[in-house]
Amino acid sequence: MSGTGIGASVRRTEDLRFVRGAGKYTDDMNLLGQTYAYILRSPHAHATINSIDTSAASQGDGVVAVFTAEDMAAIGGIPCGWQVHSKDGSPMHEPKHPVLAEGKVRHTGDPVAVVIAESRSQARDAAESIEVDYGVLPAVVDMNDAVTADSTSVHDDVGTNICYDWALGDPEVVDEAFSNAAHVASLDLVNNRLIPNAIEPRCAIGDFDQATGQYTLHTTSQNPHVIRLLMGAFVLGVPEHKLRVHAPDVGGGFGSKIFHYAEEIIVTWAAAQLNRPVKWTADRSESFISDAHGRDHVTKVELALDEDGKFLALRESTLANMGAYLSTFAPCIPTYLHGTLLAGQYATPVIYCEVKAVFTNTVPVDAYRGAGRPEATYLLERIVQVAADQLGMDPAEIRRRNFIQPDQFPYQTPVALVYDTGDYDASLSKALDSADYAGFAARKASSKAAGKLRGIGISSYIEACGIAPSNVVGSLGARAGLYEAATIRVNPTGSVSVLTGSHSHGQGHETTFAQVVSEKLGIDFDSIEIVHGDTDKIPFGMGTYGSRSIAVGGTAIVNALDKIIAKGKKIAAHLLEASEADIEFEDGQFVVPGTDKAKAFGEVALTAYVPHQYPLEELEPGLEETAFYDPKNFTFPAGTYVCEVEVDPETGVVDIASFHATDDFGTIINPMIVEGQVHGGLVQGIGQALLEAACYDDNGQLLSGSYMDYTMPRAADVPSFSVDTTVTECEHNPLGVKGCGEAGAIGSPPAVINAILNALAEVGVTELDMPATPHRVWQAIRSAQAS
Amino acid sequence: MYAFDYKSPSSLSEAADMLQSSDDGVLLAGGHTLLPTMKQRLASASDLIDLGGVSELRGISVSGGQVTIGAMTTHAEVAASSEVANAIAALADLAGGIGDPQVRNAGTIGGSIANSDPSADYPAALVGLGATINTNSRSIAADDFFTGMFDTALDENEIITQVSFPIPDAAGYSKFPNPASRYAVVGVFVSRSSDGVRVAVTGAGPSVFRVAEMEAALADSFSAASVAGISVSDDDLNSDIHASAEYRAHLVTVMAKRAVQKAGG
Known part of the structure; x- marks a missing residue:
């Protein structure tokens, strides 16, 4: 390992500009002649639009234009990127998602009209004079109500609120396993709706060059090529060569900036209408009601066990909230990123999962850090705990007894996935040691002496990163490929530009990817530049989500580097008057082993661009290679988290006394960055478990629509984490990497809740939903005492 | 925000005159409730009269068995004051627990009590210590000052100048x-x-x-x-x-x- 190669905790290159306030975000850009868009949004969750009068607004100071759905009639609705089929074979209901509401609004925040003016405040002033005559309808909010036959329909043309009724597995086989089981554990739970809250609100600037017909969209996106494809091909009908999508520095996404949003279309379309740039920036209140939300499942889960605590079968039934419209990848989250994870780390022989996706008059729900996998992990690790409690087994022991063993890999689960590698007991054992599991009883006793209830909880999670391969996901309904692209451009003097389709919005790609290149080419870290986020610069890439960047994007880089090295060998062979087969590349040198013949990488690069001494008859000049990499399989990070809590029974306050994480991410490129990713994920998972909840009232008004009521985790809410790793290398990518971006958020919620329920067992509490706020914990204690 | 005129008086009497002569003037102290509400267009004002430059409204003194705190004194100043801590440690403790550092460095005691938010901390201290609220026209006992949710005994155009807390045992x-x-x-x-x-x-x-x-x-x-x-x-x-x-x-x-x-x- 070199000082900047694979395995080194290189300090993040990008932080130099970020901590100096020199990052360039979308909202930092201002174009000549720019106008400002203000979106008038629905105050109602469900209403007909009887009329819209924009005449006064059009006359407002500084107003350039006012648009409603009528003006945009010629363009398409916002497309959905994944089609799920119901268990009867029928395709999901896919109602139109108009850019601006057409005749009806379906959630508070639904865009109704847009005012474009010379300033933001003028646009907002004018928007207040738009008169919309709404006919308010009953709001569909609760999913259990939404699926009843007499419920109001969110989409009249669909006629039901069930988007699809999907299933995975054989129900008869599973039912039979249950009927023969010695023990059945059962649990009803809610996976609470979350609001992503990236630190940078969304922003979009549309620009149009009348001379060339070229459109440009600058936007806060995790995947600019996906946006270009969706908006160009499906909405605006603009060919790719006339549409550039640029996502510069982006301040966090967590999934919420994967999706194609109405505002991106509005500003791009309007810029061409007006022949002026149009900028829209969300304010925080707007983010709460316009960014896609996450999670929101209501679930029943059952686990069948034999008398020794061996799992025989798992059965799950879930209602998954889609919100009012299908966001870009919403349909696949509770299905292919959820049902397929239900084996977890266990050798459960048969599993059946059914999921009804439900339309409601709420903000659309889509992928949020973990996306489907936190929901699967939560129900699984909760039911395992319930089973252990009911059988009187140690929660670590019941897990060990059911783990897939190291010699069973590759392991075909009953829910479609094939795990390539893993060692689950290694992570569990390390986490238990770290947490001093054996010493818990003594700590519990000392808490009790101080009037506190102490509990310990375990979560052994698995997740699947780098969703692939494209032909398989295509057969499952994906309307896009899931490969990644990279170009390695070696410049004449030996510096290297890496053009990657992955997008960095906090992950530190500029550092991690440069480490991979530094290691492979043996060149100075500082001579490597990572370029991303601009469809005019980079090859067609699928972007960053699902912890895919190192496993998929990193592999594309490695494959392109291999091509560079292969070509470099040909050039070096010519320079060294040796056979190509005799050339080896090591430590930045092309050498003939056993001789003193060597050419530095830089010399070969220069020769490629100044090809005076060059095999021109056989080889093109230049040193630039592109690779598109489509993975053979997912990668499967896994690990065990151990959480210890102390509960104040008087107030219901939960204090996390300690949190020990042991993760297996395969090869780790930058341990410091990985540790940071785990910390961030754990905080978000703890946020879900203890603090965060998107609350709607019966009328579909968002009650937790600001930081006054939506509790984002703060530093004081979490302990100092103990983070460690074990390593089994991924077997189907050259780096052996698995991905680490989401694990913390996936594995931590059940560890926290299991710990709290362990603490509360002595006062008789057996059920508790997230978030375990003090109020809820106190109520649970009180109800248990009353009964 | 809706448009308003920003005024920056340098004395209490100037502030009072500005308030008196404005159509719909509003005093700006720390601004933690007022400014977000204005940004959301739930509040508006013809004139925003910023008390930040009125130095006579700032400061802490302890004498005659009383801790007196100027209306524009920030929570952070109260929390960090050794005089307050020595006289009424609970008051410094309360101020140090309001919001977060950003809030404490801008929010003021006068702004807090004038707003009379049902969840604010300071009203508990004022009533719990039997404090007196001094304005530019009179003194009001804390027991009489807080009259309801976001409601106080203050008259229109009345400006809080300081709060006096008797030092308890x-x-x-x-x-x-x-x-x-x-x-x-x-x-x-x-x-x-x-x-x-x-x-x-x-x-x-x-x-x-x-x-x-x-x-x-x-x-x-x-x-x-x-x-x-x-x-x-x-x-x-x-x-x-x-x-x-x-x-x-x-x-x-x-x-x-x-x-x-x-x-x-």
């Missing part, structure tokens, strides 16, 4: 913060002095209130055990997504116990 404040906003879901301020015992509750009801039964019990015996069995009715208490009225009523007792413990009882 013992005092303590215990707060159960809203996990999101850090306002008080329930905060209880307890003091004991030659004038008797005061127990003031913020956050639980529409406005700060005293609990006579607890005061009587503590006057009899100043210990946490004295209030442990006393509960307030949840009939008129606040209820929201963070805490039901029932939970708030329960927390009043718990926070009262802890406040008494902090006060050495």
Whole structure:
């Protein structure tokens, strides 16, 4: 390992500009002649639009234009990127998602009209004079109500609120396993709706060059090529060569900036209408009601066990909230990123999962850090705990007894996935040691002496990163490929530009990817530049989500580097008057082993661009290679988290006394960055478990629509984490990497809740939903005492 | 925000004149409630009169058995003041627990009490210590000042100048913060002095209130055990997504116990 190669905790290159306030975000850009868009949004969750009068607004100071759905009639609705089929074979209901509401609004925040003016405040002033005559309808909010036959329909043309009724597995086989089981554990739970809250609100600037017909969209996106494809091909009908999508520095996404949003279309379309740039920036209140939300499942889960605590079968039934419209990848989250994870780390022989996706008059729900996998992990690790409690087994022991063993890999689960590698007991054992599991009883006793209830909880999670391969996901309904692209451009003097389709919005790609290149080419870290986020610069890439960047994007880089090295060998062979087969590349040198013949990488690069001494008859000049990499399989990070809590029974306050994480991410490129990713994920998972909840009232008004009521985790809410790793290398990518971006958020919620329920067992509490706020914990204690 | 004229007086009398002569003038102190409300266009003003430059409204002094704090003194200044800490440690403690550092460095005692937010911390201290609110025209006892939710005894165009707190023999404040906003879901301020015992509750009801039964019990015996069995009715208490009225009523007792413990009882 070199000082900047694979395995080194290189300090993040990008932080130099970020901590100096020199990052360039979308909202930092201002174009000549720019106008400002203000979106008038629905105050109602469900209403007909009887009329819209924009005449006064059009006359407002500084107003350039006012648009409603009528003006945009010629363009398409916002497309959905994944089609799920119901268990009867029928395709999901896919109602139109108009850019601006057409005749009806379906959630508070639904865009109704847009005012474009010379300033933001003028646009907002004018928007207040738009008169919309709404006919308010009953709001569909609760999913259990939404699926009843007499419920109001969110989409009249669909006629039901069930988007699809999907299933995975054989129900008869599973039912039979249950009927023969010695023990059945059962649990009803809610996976609470979350609001992503990236630190940078969304922003979009549309620009149009009348001379060339070229459109440009600058936007806060995790995947600019996906946006270009969706908006160009499906909405605006603009060919790719006339549409550039640029996502510069982006301040966090967590999934919420994967999706194609109405505002991106509005500003791009309007810029061409007006022949002026149009900028829209969300304010925080707007983010709460316009960014896609996450999670929101209501679930029943059952686990069948034999008398020794061996799992025989798992059965799950879930209602998954889609919100009012299908966001870009919403349909696949509770299905292919959820049902397929239900084996977890266990050798459960048969599993059946059914999921009804439900339309409601709420903000659309889509992928949020973990996306489907936190929901699967939560129900699984909760039911395992319930089973252990009911059988009187140690929660670590019941897990060990059911783990897939190291010699069973590759392991075909009953829910479609094939795990390539893993060692689950290694992570569990390390986490238990770290947490001093054996010493818990003594700590519990000392808490009790101080009037506190102490509990310990375990979560052994698995997740699947780098969703692939494209032909398989295509057969499952994906309307896009899931490969990644990279170009390695070696410049004449030996510096290297890496053009990657992955997008960095906090992950530190500029550092991690440069480490991979530094290691492979043996060149100075500082001579490597990572370029991303601009469809005019980079090859067609699928972007960053699902912890895919190192496993998929990193592999594309490695494959392109291999091509560079292969070509470099040909050039070096010519320079060294040796056979190509005799050339080896090591430590930045092309050498003939056993001789003193060597050419530095830089010399070969220069020769490629100044090809005076060059095999021109056989080889093109230049040193630039592109690779598109489509993975053979997912990668499967896994690990065990151990959480210890102390509960104040008087107030219901939960204090996390300690949190020990042991993760297996395969090869780790930058341990410091990985540790940071785990910390961030754990905080978000703890946020879900203890603090965060998107609350709607019966009328579909968002009650937790600001930081006054939506509790984002703060530093004081979490302990100092103990983070460690074990390593089994991924077997189907050259780096052996698995991905680490989401694990913390996936594995931590059940560890926290299991710990709290362990603490509360002595006062008789057996059920508790997230978030375990003090109020809820106190109520649970009180109800248990009353009964 | 809707458009307004920004005014920056440098003296109290100038501020009073500006307020008097404006159509719909509003005083700006720390701005933590006013500015977000204006940004959301839920409030507007013809003139925003910024008291930040009125130096006579700032400062802390201790004399004659009183701690006097200028209306524009920030929470951070009160929290960091050794004079306050020596005289009424519970008051410095309360100020140091308001919001977060950003809030404490801009928010002021005058702005807080003029706003009379039912969940604000300071009203508990003012009523719990029997403070006096001085304005540019009169003095108002804290017991008479807070008249309801976002409502005070202040007249239109009246400006708070300072708050005087009598130094008690013992005092303590215990707060159960809203996990999101850090306002008080329930905060209880307890003091004991030659004038008797005061127990003031913020956050639980529409406005700060005293609990006579607890005061009587503590006057009899100043210990946490004295209030442990006393509960307030949840009939008129606040209820929201963070805490039901029932939970708030329960927390009043718990926070009262802890406040008494902090006060050495």
